[in-house]
Structure formats: C-alpha cells, structure tokens
Amino acid sequence: MTLKRISTLSFLLSLISIINFSAFSQKSGDYKITGKIIDDELRVPLEYATISVINVNDPKDLTGGVTNAEGEFSIDVDSGNYNIVVEFISYETKEFNNQTLKGDLNLGTITLGLGAESLDEVVVRAETTQVDVRLDKKIYNIGKDLTTAGGTVSDALNNVPSVTVDIDGAISLRGNGNVKILINGKPSAMAGFGDTNVLNQLPAEAIERVEVITSPSARYDAEGTAGILNIILRQKETLGFNGSLNATIGTPVNAGLTANLNYRTEKFNLFTTTGYRYFKAPGGGFFDTRYFESSQVPYDRIYEDRDIDRINRNFNTNFGMEYFLTKKSSLTGSIFYRWGQDEDVTTNDSDYYQNGSRVINSIRKENEQEDDNSWQFALNYINNFNNKGHKLTADFQVESDKETQLTEINENTPINLTDNPFFNQDEMINQKEDQTEYLLQADYVLPFNEDSQFEAGFRGNWENEVTDYNLFSEDLNTGQFIANDTLSNVFDYDENVMAVYTQYGTKFGNLSFLLGLRLENTQLKGKIDSELTDAELADAFGIPIDTDFDRNYLGLFPTINLIYELAEEENITLGYNRRINRPRGWFINPFPSRSSNNNIFQGNPSLNPAYSNAFDLGYLKRWEKLTLTSSIYYQHETNSFERIERNVAGSNIVRTIPVNLSSNDRTGAELGLLYNPADWLRLNGSFNYFKFKTEGEFDGTSYNAENSSYFARFSSKVSLPLKIDWQTNAFYGGASEGVQGTQEGIFSLDVALSKEILNDNATISINGRDIFNSRKRRSYTLTDTYERDSEFQWRQGQNISLSLIYRFNQQKQRQQKRGEDNEDFDEGGFGG
Structure with missing residues (x-):
C-alpha cells in the first residue's frame, strides 16, 4: 500500500469517525481530554489519528476527534466513566479503559508503533507492471520486473506496452521513432541531449514509473510527433x-x-x-x-x-536536497554528473x-x-x-x-x-x-x-x-x-x-x-x-x-x-x-x-x-x-x-x-x-x-x-x-x-x-x-x-x-x- 493510499485511507477513516461522532454527540461537554500522538520510532506527529471516547455504561454514547498537523487533539466530554481508543491506519491500537472523568484529562504524549498484523499492508509491493489511464497519458508502474534486474533504463522501457527499443538503442512509440524523452517531466542530461544511448548507462532500478503520453497536453513541449515518454525516478518518502x-x-x-x-x-x-x-x-x-x-x-x-x-x-551520480520552506512550499536543488x-x-x-x-x-x-x-x-x-x-x-x-x-x-x-x-x-x-x-x-x-x-x-x-x-x-x-x-x-x-x-x-x-x-x-x-x-x-x-x-x-x-x-x-x-x-x-x-x-x-x-x-x-x-x-x-x-x-x-x-x-x-x-x-x-x-x-x-x-x-x-x-x-x-x-x-x-x-x-x-x-x-x-x-x-x-x-x-x-x-x-x-x- 503506497503512502498516498495510506494517507487517503486515514483521512477517510477520520472523516467517517468525525461524522459518527457528530451524529452521536453534538454537545460541548464539561471537561476536555487532550494529548499528542507521535510515531514511536521516528518521533514525528501523526496527523489524522482518530480518538474514540465511549461511555462504559452506554456504548451508544460516543464522541471523539482526530489529531491536527502537530498530532494534537482536544475533545469535549461530560463527566462519567469512559473507554478511550487511539487508532491510526496500519499502526497498533492503544486503549485507555475505565477512565473516570471528574475534571480535565491530559493523556500526554502517546506513542504508536507499526502494527505487526499490518506490516505486510504497508510494504510497497509493486509485483507487476500496472497501468493507470489519465486524461493525456497511460502510467505504467514498472514494479518488480525481474528481466530488468541488473539492466538499464533502455531494458526497462523495452518492456513497456507501446514502446520498442531497437538494436541500436533507438526508442519508438507505436512504431514511430520521433519520441521526446523526459526525466521527471523535464529534459535532462540523464537522457543525453537527445542521444537515447545514454539510457543504456542508467540502472533500471532507478525507475519508479513510465508515463506514456500519446496525446500530450499544452503543458508539455510540442516536440515529438509520436508523443512523450516521461521517466519518473524513484524518490523515497520514508522518514529517516x-x-x-x-x-x-x-x-x-x-x-x-x-x-x-x-x-x-x-x-x-x-x-x-x-x-x-x-x-x-x-x-x-x-x-x-x-x-x-x-x-x-x-x-x-x-x-x-x-x-x-x-x-x-x-560513472554517474545524482545528488540533491529538497528543503521544506513551509508546510506548503519547498526548494529542491540537484547536481547530476556523468x-x-x-x-x-x-x-x-x-x-x-x-x-x-x-x-x-x-x-x-x-x-x-x-x-x-x-x-x-x-x-x-x-x-x-x-x-x-x-x-x-x-x-x-x-x-x-x-x-x-x-x-x-x-x-x-x-x-x-x-x-x-x-x-x-x-x-x-x-x-x-x-x-x-x-x-x-x-x-x-x-x-x-x-x-x-x-x-x-x-x-x-x-x-x-x-x-x-x-x-x-x-x-x-x-x-x-x-x-x-x-x-x-x-x-x-x-x-x-x-x-x-x-x-x-x-x-x-x-x-x-x-x-x-x-x-x-x-x-x-x-x-x-x-x-x-x-x-x-x-x-x-x-x-x-x-x-x-x-x-x-x-x-x-x-x-x-x-x-x-x-x-x-x-x-x-x-x-x-x-x-x-x-x-x-x-x-x-x-x-x-x-x-x-x-x-x-x-x-x-x-x-x-x-x-x-x-x-x-x-x-x-x-x-x-x-x-x-x-x-x-x-x-x-x-x-x-x-x-x-x-x-x-x-x-x-x-x-x-x-x-x-x-x-x-x-x-x-x-x-x-x-x-x-x-x-x-x-x-x-x-x-x-x-x-x-x-x-x-x-x-x-x-x-x-x-x-x-x-x-x-x-x-x-x-x-x-x-x-x-x-x-x-x-x-x-x-x-x-x-x-x-x-x-x-x-x-x-x-x-x-x-x-x-x-x-x-x-x-x-x-x-x-x-x-x-x-x-x-x-x-x-x-x-x-x-x-x-x-x-x-x-x-x-x-x-x-x-x-x-x-x-x-x-x-x-x-x-x-x-x-x-x-x-x-x-x-x-x-x-x-
């Protein structure tokens, strides 16, 4: 399961929780339950984690909330005896049972570890080439293509539908050799100034997906009567x-x-x-x-x-750094040398x-x-x-x-x-x-x-x-x-x-x-x-x-x-x-x-x-x-x-x-x-x-x-x-x-x-x-x-x-x- 799917699923579960909480409890409450939820290994906040507060004496009396970008939460409740459940997709669940509230309750910093039963779900397992159709392109996730192990980018492209790489290293799309090659959406020295033989020097392991763009939108350079092949290189999103x-x-x-x-x-x-x-x-x-x-x-x-x-x-090397200026902006600099x-x-x-x-x-x-x-x-x-x-x-x-x-x-x-x-x-x-x-x-x-x-x-x-x-x-x-x-x-x-x-x-x-x-x-x-x-x-x-x-x-x-x-x-x-x-x-x-x-x-x-x-x-x-x-x-x-x-x-x-x-x-x-x-x-x-x-x-x-x-x-x-x-x-x-x-x-x-x-x-x-x-x-x-x-x-x-x-x-x-x-x-x- 990819990070994006985890994020989306977490958000949906959180949204469902909010709807449920809103449906069962709309009152402001006498007291507050507060705290912060973080990853136990990486020590980073977990946004959209859900907190369920259930009345022990009346399980239908349900309220709760989700964490903000800092992993913090605050929930209003009445006095009473509650079970508190903290959940986050693919992580272990933590419960605080029989909590009697006669005042505000601060649970402090709660650490969640990755659940053993969910480990396989969050391992990236692109076993085979998959296709996704968009408005102007087909996206092929290369996956674990064994025949390109130890091979080059040219070897990987030769396994993408619609694409052929001839014995000279020339690339064709639907039999037409006038193809524009992009790396991460832009022309690049990695593609060799139009000399596709350079792709024989880059490892196939570096590819995450290939976008076959047979009907390019106006955003792209008009070069390439056959279309565009956009090679997206792997970029790890994992912290650490x-x-x-x-x-x-x-x-x-x-x-x-x-x-x-x-x-x-x-x-x-x-x-x-x-x-x-x-x-x-x-x-x-x-x-x-x-x-x-x-x-x-x-x-x-x-x-x-x-x-x-x-x-x-x-010999080739690509080194770079992405710096997050704010939560919404970033600056990335990179140097490639061959x-x-x-x-x-x-x-x-x-x-x-x-x-x-x-x-x-x-x-x-x-x-x-x-x-x-x-x-x-x-x-x-x-x-x-x-x-x-x-x-x-x-x-x-x-x-x-x-x-x-x-x-x-x-x-x-x-x-x-x-x-x-x-x-x-x-x-x-x-x-x-x-x-x-x-x-x-x-x-x-x-x-x-x-x-x-x-x-x-x-x-x-x-x-x-x-x-x-x-x-x-x-x-x-x-x-x-x-x-x-x-x-x-x-x-x-x-x-x-x-x-x-x-x-x-x-x-x-x-x-x-x-x-x-x-x-x-x-x-x-x-x-x-x-x-x-x-x-x-x-x-x-x-x-x-x-x-x-x-x-x-x-x-x-x-x-x-x-x-x-x-x-x-x-x-x-x-x-x-x-x-x-x-x-x-x-x-x-x-x-x-x-x-x-x-x-x-x-x-x-x-x-x-x-x-x-x-x-x-x-x-x-x-x-x-x-x-x-x-x-x-x-x-x-x-x-x-x-x-x-x-x-x-x-x-x-x-x-x-x-x-x-x-x-x-x-x-x-x-x-x-x-x-x-x-x-x-x-x-x-x-x-x-x-x-x-x-x-x-x-x-x-x-x-x-x-x-x-x-x-x-x-x-x-x-x-x-x-x-x-x-x-x-x-x-x-x-x-x-x-x-x-x-x-x-x-x-x-x-x-x-x-x-x-x-x-x-x-x-x-x-x-x-x-x-x-x-x-x-x-x-x-x-x-x-x-x-x-x-x-x-x-x-x-x-x-x-x-x-x-x-x-x-x-x-x-x-x-x-x-x-x-x-x-x-x-x-x-x-x-x-």
Missing part, C-alpha cells in the same frame, strides 16, 4: 535513512554497482543515486551490395563484414567483385577513444497555496556536455588482383563536441472548484552545440599526416525554443475535458566554418549546403483531451494534438561518418521541422483480475523525415541522407491485457498494429510507399515456493516495408529467476536476455542503381547477468506529516 544497493555481474563482461540513498526529516530530504558500470558489447553485421549494370561503377558487388568491439566505462570512457574498435572486412569474381580484399580498422563529461544543475521551487491544487512551480536547469574523440583508421589490402592500385590511406580524427543547454520554466495552476482548473505557463530552452572536427590523412609519398581541408570543419548549431501556454479543464458529470493552446517559436541557427565554398561543399557531398543559416518557425499547437467514465472502472478517452519534429544536430551536420569507405551517413542542413496532427481514441475496463486497455489512432505528418540512400555517380560509395518528404500517414490500433488469474500467476500482453503511407519525392525521384506492420509482447510471472519468482518476456516485431526496401521481423526472449533472501531485505536474481541470440535487424534495400541485403546486431550473443539488490529501512512506510496535495488536472485529477 533508507536506500538500496544493487550489484551486477554478467557475460559478455558486465559489472556494475549502484546505490540509491535517501535521508528524510521533517525539514529536508537528501537523496542520491550513484553508480559505476563496466561492460563489453560486441556487435556487428554485414552489407552485401550488388550494383546494376546501369550504375557504371568499378565493382559490381561489395560484401562488407563489420565487427564492433566496445568497452564502456560509465563520466564516460569508451573504446570502440570497428573492423570492416570488405570483398570487392568484378564479373562475379573477388578481385580485392580490404581490411579497414577504426579505433575510437572517447571521453565524455556531462553535468547538470537543477533548481525547482514549489509553492502549494492550499491543499486544493492551487500552486506555482518554477524550474531552472543548466546542462553541459563535453566529448573528446580520438580516432585512428588504418586500412590494408591483403588481396588486389586488379591493375589499379587500391590506396591504403590511413587517417586520424580529432573531434570535440561541446553542448550547453539552459532551461527556464514556470507553471501556475488555479483550481476554480473541485471540478474545474485553469493553468498557464512559460518555457524557454536554449541549446548550443559546437562540433570541432579535424581530419588528417596520410600522405602516401611521405607517410606524414596532413589536414584534410575538404572534411575538416567547425559546426556551430543553436536550437532555441520559447513558448507560452494556457489550458482549462473541467468535469461535467461523467465527462472530463482538458483544452489547451501552446504558442511556440523555434529558432534553428547554424554556421559551418570550412575551407570550402558552398559550391565546393555541394560538389563534395552531393547536396546544396548552406553554411550560415538562421530559420525561425512560429506555430500554434492546440490540444484536446476528453475522458468519459462509463462506470467506476470503465472509461473512454479521446485526444487530439498538433506536434513538431525538430531535426537534431547530427541530422543537420553534413560532414559524413568515416567508419566505412562504402557506406556513409551525412546530415542535411536544409532540413526543416516536420509537423503532425494526431487523434487517439482509447478504452479501458477493469475487472477484479483483468485490466483491458485499447486504442485506435491516426496521425498525419507533413514535411516528414526519411533517410534516403543513393550511390555517388560513377562510385561504389552509398550515402544515407535525411530529407523532408511531403507527407506520412499512420493509422493503428493497440490492445493491452493485464491478467492476474491467481496470486501466484501474473500475465501481461500487448499487441500493436499500424499502417503507414508515405508520399513524396526527392531530387526528381518518387518515394511513395504504403505498408503495414505490428509488434507484440507477452510477459508472465510465476511465484514459486520458497519465495522464488520466475518471469518470461517475449517480443516480436513484424516485418515492415519502407520507401526503399523491407525489414524482416525480429524476435527476442528474456527469462529471469529471483529469490527473496535476508528476511526479504534482499533479492538475488539471474537474468538471461535474448537467449536465442535472435535480436538482429535484417533488411533489404532496392534503389535505381543497386540492391542490398544487410544485417546488424548492436550486441552479439546472449546476455546473462547475476544481480543482488539489498534494501535497508524500506520495509516500513510511515505516514507523512505533510498532507498529500491534490494532483494537477492534466496529471489525472479528474478520472481515469
């Missing part, structure tokens, strides 16, 4: 010192240690999550490209076998064919060393003007990330049967990336009554990214390295967003709605410092390149969210929203990757934002042991991004470039089931089907495509004797077809076993991910000049880990002195 330690070891080499610590008093709350992880993640794949005769390239086929060896060392030291060795073993015969074998090795230092300072102010939801919040954040990459590339040719020399030119790359981001945000909430609420706010987000890229190529005559002026550059990129919003929500009977409007201005500004002119850059990279641009986009983003309660456990939701997809820096930067001679990715500085209009109709029904969630949705996106592959004329080089196509329509339906047929068995399944249609052309070539796909997941958790749990998670992503080819389906299976030990204070678990080694992306690409089969796997082989989580002082969740505030309207205050 408590926390957990999580140690993991596994194969391929994977070792980590994470500590979640919390110290809470009546005046402040100190918290930290600190962890270190070392792991190896071997990966790789192949590219088999076959060129048509019309392409007129030197080689008619190139087969490239790629192996990647990764070593990652990551250090990373990675080493990636990529080997490309390439065979070149002429007329079906191999004529060249080339081995290209790239050794990349990367140091990463990120930090974030955040300040949050909350002022609850009352307990009815009237409040003001303000946030300030500053983030900085510095990456240094040193890369050595060497290539040799063991086999060359052609008359033409194959130049084995070594390269060295020195790249520095500096990113800085500022956030300023304020939100004001004003309830008019229990069923209506107004909200308004401002948000400014200023982000700068400077990439200093220096390429040195070997002089084949002297062996010395000289600067390559064609590719060396400095790219200075700004993304600045300023917005104001307002929204109003109310409830009429069983219908609740939330209407919002957001005005947002986006500035995309970039400058490329290169030795080449714009014309020379366009010649070198095959697309027009603007080396100095400043574009502004002002737009209105309306949102509508409705929920109709058919019954207490049954509702229908309807949502509409307009969203924007802003191109990230690496999609803008035109200077290509260097891992392969033949397959390169380069950004497009001419990219403009994409816009979408989306509709979502949902239905939820709860039975005693079954929860059903379902929805159908439609999205129309204009100026949508697509990655286009094409080879350089007369060359075997294949470039992948993101471009704006005209439109993308996506229609789909999803179904989710949570079924607990018995105390020892919990089942969780979801299915998502979607159809998409893309229309548009680029450079005179049409890229119209229409296809459908789906993905499904199933999870079962079985509680065995001896406090052993067994969990199985299965996932299958169906085949799909894009504008230039197809992708095969992907299946993966994870299993885990866990056992509670040390009086349930610790859990030991063994976890096997992708036990069939089947999580591979296999695709086929077809263009006017070539066809290609490819396969890629981010992490090769099965991953097995052993994890131990030890918890201390977490078994007793005490009632907070401070009352729980009402939730915001768009946080679900009116139904769901």
Whole structure:
C-alpha cells in the first residue's frame, strides 16, 4: 500500500469517525481530554489519528476527534466513566479503559508503533507492471520486473506496452521513432541531449514509473510527433535513512554497482543515486551490395563484414536536497554528473567483385577513444497555496556536455588482383563536441472548484552545440599526416525554443475535458566554418549546403483531451494534438561518418521541422483480475523525415541522407491485457498494429510507399515456493516495408529467476536476455542503381547477468506529516 493510499485511507477513516461522532454527540461537554500522538520510532506527529471516547455504561454514547498537523487533539466530554481508543491506519491500537472523568484529562504524549498484523499492508509491493489511464497519458508502474534486474533504463522501457527499443538503442512509440524523452517531466542530461544511448548507462532500478503520453497536453513541449515518454525516478518518502544497493555481474563482461540513498526529516530530504558500470558489447553485421549494370561503377558487388568491439566505462551520480520552506512550499536543488570512457574498435572486412569474381580484399580498422563529461544543475521551487491544487512551480536547469574523440583508421589490402592500385590511406580524427543547454520554466495552476482548473505557463530552452572536427590523412609519398581541408570543419548549431501556454479543464458529470493552446517559436541557427565554398561543399557531398543559416518557425499547437467514465472502472478517452519534429544536430551536420569507405551517413542542413496532427481514441475496463486497455489512432505528418540512400555517380560509395518528404500517414490500433488469474500467476500482453503511407519525392525521384506492420509482447510471472519468482518476456516485431526496401521481423526472449533472501531485505536474481541470440535487424534495400541485403546486431550473443539488490529501512512506510496535495488536472485529477 503506497503512502498516498495510506494517507487517503486515514483521512477517510477520520472523516467517517468525525461524522459518527457528530451524529452521536453534538454537545460541548464539561471537561476536555487532550494529548499528542507521535510515531514511536521516528518521533514525528501523526496527523489524522482518530480518538474514540465511549461511555462504559452506554456504548451508544460516543464522541471523539482526530489529531491536527502537530498530532494534537482536544475533545469535549461530560463527566462519567469512559473507554478511550487511539487508532491510526496500519499502526497498533492503544486503549485507555475505565477512565473516570471528574475534571480535565491530559493523556500526554502517546506513542504508536507499526502494527505487526499490518506490516505486510504497508510494504510497497509493486509485483507487476500496472497501468493507470489519465486524461493525456497511460502510467505504467514498472514494479518488480525481474528481466530488468541488473539492466538499464533502455531494458526497462523495452518492456513497456507501446514502446520498442531497437538494436541500436533507438526508442519508438507505436512504431514511430520521433519520441521526446523526459526525466521527471523535464529534459535532462540523464537522457543525453537527445542521444537515447545514454539510457543504456542508467540502472533500471532507478525507475519508479513510465508515463506514456500519446496525446500530450499544452503543458508539455510540442516536440515529438509520436508523443512523450516521461521517466519518473524513484524518490523515497520514508522518514529517516533508507536506500538500496544493487550489484551486477554478467557475460559478455558486465559489472556494475549502484546505490540509491535517501535521508528524510521533517525539514529536508537528501537523496542520491550513484553508480559505476563496466561492460563489453560486441556487435556487428554485414552489407552485401550488388550494383546494376546501369550504375557504371568499378565493382559490381561489395560484401562488407563489420565487427564492433566496445568497452564502456560509465560513472554517474545524482545528488540533491529538497528543503521544506513551509508546510506548503519547498526548494529542491540537484547536481547530476556523468563520466564516460569508451573504446570502440570497428573492423570492416570488405570483398570487392568484378564479373562475379573477388578481385580485392580490404581490411579497414577504426579505433575510437572517447571521453565524455556531462553535468547538470537543477533548481525547482514549489509553492502549494492550499491543499486544493492551487500552486506555482518554477524550474531552472543548466546542462553541459563535453566529448573528446580520438580516432585512428588504418586500412590494408591483403588481396588486389586488379591493375589499379587500391590506396591504403590511413587517417586520424580529432573531434570535440561541446553542448550547453539552459532551461527556464514556470507553471501556475488555479483550481476554480473541485471540478474545474485553469493553468498557464512559460518555457524557454536554449541549446548550443559546437562540433570541432579535424581530419588528417596520410600522405602516401611521405607517410606524414596532413589536414584534410575538404572534411575538416567547425559546426556551430543553436536550437532555441520559447513558448507560452494556457489550458482549462473541467468535469461535467461523467465527462472530463482538458483544452489547451501552446504558442511556440523555434529558432534553428547554424554556421559551418570550412575551407570550402558552398559550391565546393555541394560538389563534395552531393547536396546544396548552406553554411550560415538562421530559420525561425512560429506555430500554434492546440490540444484536446476528453475522458468519459462509463462506470467506476470503465472509461473512454479521446485526444487530439498538433506536434513538431525538430531535426537534431547530427541530422543537420553534413560532414559524413568515416567508419566505412562504402557506406556513409551525412546530415542535411536544409532540413526543416516536420509537423503532425494526431487523434487517439482509447478504452479501458477493469475487472477484479483483468485490466483491458485499447486504442485506435491516426496521425498525419507533413514535411516528414526519411533517410534516403543513393550511390555517388560513377562510385561504389552509398550515402544515407535525411530529407523532408511531403507527407506520412499512420493509422493503428493497440490492445493491452493485464491478467492476474491467481496470486501466484501474473500475465501481461500487448499487441500493436499500424499502417503507414508515405508520399513524396526527392531530387526528381518518387518515394511513395504504403505498408503495414505490428509488434507484440507477452510477459508472465510465476511465484514459486520458497519465495522464488520466475518471469518470461517475449517480443516480436513484424516485418515492415519502407520507401526503399523491407525489414524482416525480429524476435527476442528474456527469462529471469529471483529469490527473496535476508528476511526479504534482499533479492538475488539471474537474468538471461535474448537467449536465442535472435535480436538482429535484417533488411533489404532496392534503389535505381543497386540492391542490398544487410544485417546488424548492436550486441552479439546472449546476455546473462547475476544481480543482488539489498534494501535497508524500506520495509516500513510511515505516514507523512505533510498532507498529500491534490494532483494537477492534466496529471489525472479528474478520472481515469
């Protein structure tokens, strides 16, 4: 039972007691019974504890009261003989029998201990993922997901319905990769400046719940045409010192240690999550490209076998303090720091064919060393003007990330049967990336009554990214390295967003709605410092390149969210929203990757934002042991991004470039089931089907495509004797077809076993991910000049880990002195 439920239940019991006391005794009384009630261990007052005063000679003569915020009470009674009963939910009951009152009675300070019979009720036991539907979101409490024990945030997200994490670490929502990732409701350095691979470095144990926001209200940034994933990290509400330690070891080499610590008093709350992880993640794949005769390239086929060896060392810590200025206001400051030291060795073993015969074998090795230092300072102010939801919040954040990459590339040719020399030119790359981001945000909430609420706010987000890229190529005559002026550059990129919003929500009977409007201005500004002119850059990279641009986009983003309660456990939701997809820096930067001679990715500085209009109709029904969630949705996106592959004329080089196509329509339906047929068995399944249609052309070539796909997941958790749990998670992503080819389906299976030990204070678990080694992306690409089969796997082989989580002082969740505030309207205050 959570603290909030304890608080609510206590209040309701107290309210019932007051009503009963009022019904049976309305007299003022001759004398007073006074006292104070506190927790016997933490020595804090217990608010809403009930005191019953019963006449021994006439039990129907009943009066009583409840304690105030200081744990104090005062009850008026007549003279007589009374039994006095002191109660508080989940605590022991104390009785003072046969008290004869001939004057005022002061019972002094009464201490209550947690009742042994109630201990299990107040232990937080989120055994399985649960879902709660709100006006604009679905909330999934991660629970004890065994398959993520010792895993990362990415592993946990991959078990959330509607969400998929592909083998590259990219996150999709309902098959759409344009997802905005928030941490505790705000952009964060923990999410890696938009690089979701950083989520592979954060422990899954840190997550409390995930909010899947497919129809975001006007409060949220308009970024993310697919929607928003808001990751809420654990924050302990227990008074005193408590926390957990999580140690993991596994194969391929994977070792980590994470500590979640919390110290809470009546005046402040100190918290930290600190962890270190070392792991190896071997990966790789192949590219088999076959060129048509019309392409007129030197080689008619190139087969490239790629192996990647990764070593990652990551340390991250988040430390903060919440200081309670008053009973209604608090100030929270936190500092997050991440250090990373990675080493990636990529080997490309390439065979070149002429007329079906191999004529060249080339081995290209790239050794990349990367140091990463990120930090974030955040300040949050909350002022609850009352307990009815009237409040003001303000946030300030500053983030900085510095990456240094040193890369050595060497290539040799063991086999060359052609008359033409194959130049084995070594390269060295020195790249520095500096990113800085500022956030300023304020939100004001004003309830008019229990069923209506107004909200308004401002948000400014200023982000700068400077990439200093220096390429040195070997002089084949002297062996010395000289600067390559064609590719060396400095790219200075700004993304600045300023917005104001307002929204109003109310409830009429069983219908609740939330209407919002957001005005947002986006500035995309970039400058490329290169030795080449714009014309020379366009010649070198095959697309027009603007080396100095400043574009502004002002737009209105309306949102509508409705929920109709058919019954207490049954509702229908309807949502509409307009969203924007802003191109990230690496999609803008035109200077290509260097891992392969033949397959390169380069950004497009001419990219403009994409816009979408989306509709979502949902239905939820709860039975005693079954929860059903379902929805159908439609999205129309204009100026949508697509990655286009094409080879350089007369060359075997294949470039992948993101471009704006005209439109993308996506229609789909999803179904989710949570079924607990018995105390020892919990089942969780979801299915998502979607159809998409893309229309548009680029450079005179049409890229119209229409296809459908789906993905499904199933999870079962079985509680065995001896406090052993067994969990199985299965996932299958169906085949799909894009504008230039197809992708095969992907299946993966994870299993885990866990056992509670040390009086349930610790859990030991063994976890096997992708036990069939089947999580591979296999695709086929077809263009006017070539066809290609490819396969890629981010992490090769099965991953097995052993994890131990030890918890201390977490078994007793005490009632907070401070009352729980009402939730915001768009946080679900009116139904769901």
